[in-house]
Amino acid sequence: MARPRSILHVDMDSFYVSVERLLNPDLIGKPDVVGGPPNSRGVVASASYEARTYGVRSAMPCAQAYRLCPELVFVSSGFGVYSEYSRKIRDVLQTFTPLAQMASQDEAYLDMTGTERLWGNPEETGRRIKEDLRVKTGLPCTVGASTSRTVSKIASAHAKPDGLLWVRPGQEAEFLAPLPAGALPGIGPKTQTRLRELNVHTLGDLQRLGCDECHRLLGEHGESLWKRASGIDKNTVESESGPPKQVSHETTFGEDISDSEVLNRHIAALSDHVASRLRAQDLTAFTIGIKFRYADFETHGASFTIDSPTNDPSCIRDEARRLLNEKRDARRPLRLIGVSTSNFVAGGEGQMDLLTAGTSERRTRLWKAVDAVRDKYGDNAIEHGGT
Numbered sequence: 001m002a003r004p005r006s007i008l009h010v011d012m013d014s015f016y017v018s019v020e021r022l023l024n025p026d027l028i029g030k031p032d033v034v035g036g037p038p039n040s041r042g043v044v045a046s047a048s049y050e051a052r053t054y055g056v057r058s059a060m061p062c063a064q065a066y067r068l069c070p071e072l073v074f075v076s077s078g079f080g081v082y083s084e085y086s087r088k089i090r091d092v093l094q095t096f097t098p099l100a101q102m103a104s105q106d107e108a109y110l111d112m113t114g115t116e117r118l119w120g121n122p123e124e125t126g127r128r129i130k131e132d133l134r135v136k137t138g139l140p141c142t143v144g145a146s147t148s149r150t151v152s153k154i155a156s157a158h159a160k161p162d163g164l165l166w167v168r169p170g171q172e173a174e175f176l177a178p179l180p181a182g183a184l185p186g187i188g189p190k191t192q193t194r195l196r197e198l199n200v201h202t203l204g205d206l207q208r209l210g211c212d213e214c215h216r217l218l219g220e221h222g223e224s225l226w227k228r229a230s231g232i233d234k235n236t237v238e239s240e241s242g243p244p245k246q247v248s249h250e251t252t253f254g255e256d257i258s259d260s261e262v263l264n265r266h267i268a269a270l271s272d273h274v275a276s277r278l279r280a281q282d283l284t285a286f287t288i289g290i291k292f293r294y295a296d297f298e299t300h301g302a303s304f305t306i307d308s309p310t311n312d313p314s315c316i317r318d319e320a321r322r323l324l325n326e327k328r329d330a331r332r333p334l335r336l337i338g339v340s341t342s343n344f345v346a347g348g349e350g351q352m353d354l355l356t357a358g359t360s361e362r363r364t365r366l367w368k369a370v371d372a373v374r375d376k377y378g379d380n381a382i383e384h385g386g387t
Helices: 015-023 062-068 079-093 122-137 149-159 172-176 189-197 203-209 211-229 260-280 313-327 354-377
Strands: 007-012 032-034 073-075 100-104 107-111 141-146 164-166 246-257 283-294 299-310 334-346
Touching (some): 007 079, 007 149, 015 032, 015 079, 079 100, 079 107, 079 122, 141 149, 149 164, 189 211, 203 211, 246 260, 246 283, 260 283, 260 313, 260 334, 299 334, 313 334
Parallel strands (some): 032 073
Antiparallel strands (some): 007 141, 100 107
């Protein structure tokens, strides 16, 4: 009989805020957010638990967060700082297993199957990971453990902050049953509305419908929802050897946007974030992509492969804008946009046209200088103009 899988989900608690508090302990205990300033069009990247008591949440416009809590402290030490701590987290997790996959800067999945003699059961492993991360990075985290990615992710959300929850093999469906249907990743507002029409309010209600009935009522998506709501998820954890497959950044608007000029400004800011991450990892990209979501949650994407790889934000920005303008219906407002890069070349500068080599070198030096300033003084120290 095959042994049950052991999948851990490690989620850093208020990651950006926790990093800021490491750098400035005076922030501890205060309602603070990473984002801003409050008079900007930016959104909250991370909110402290003190700020959350006022209703402040991630992805909320900074101006709205300030209205909810005028005592709010806005901070940002720069993307380079957060990337460095994310690398430290990854390095710690990879000491436990080579099957450690970063899902974002502040969360990861680990496949610990077969490591019990080395690290103990999943609960003991989770304690070791939490302790190692606290000692080696100074940051708190929450760990969920189970036989699948889905259940472990829900378990970590259930145990926050700074908690640990192990859902033992065979108890997955029982653990999930009382939770609201919206707790399952992949169930958005549109699906929740349809489930309410079917009198499905909890994951237990979804389980009781049965796989065949879910498929009949909701199609293939319904079958997948039933399986995951029952704790059945065969998705694997992939090793992260070599460069990443994609570097991307996206934003969800506080209010839906249809103004092309405003969207272009957001594309510029997103491209800047992506380019900064590429330069931090010494990568250039051949493929540039966009993602956009309409107000009704209909989501689209597109990509284009350029002749020479780049990590220049102006190049990424121009291609992303062109793709968005070509693919979106300008009559329909957007609630989310994202910029992505893929198809990487290691070594930073990639290929260069001899006729433009001098210009490219000067731009490379320029962006390295910009990165240095932002790393020292924060992301908002240098911002794009309106172009």
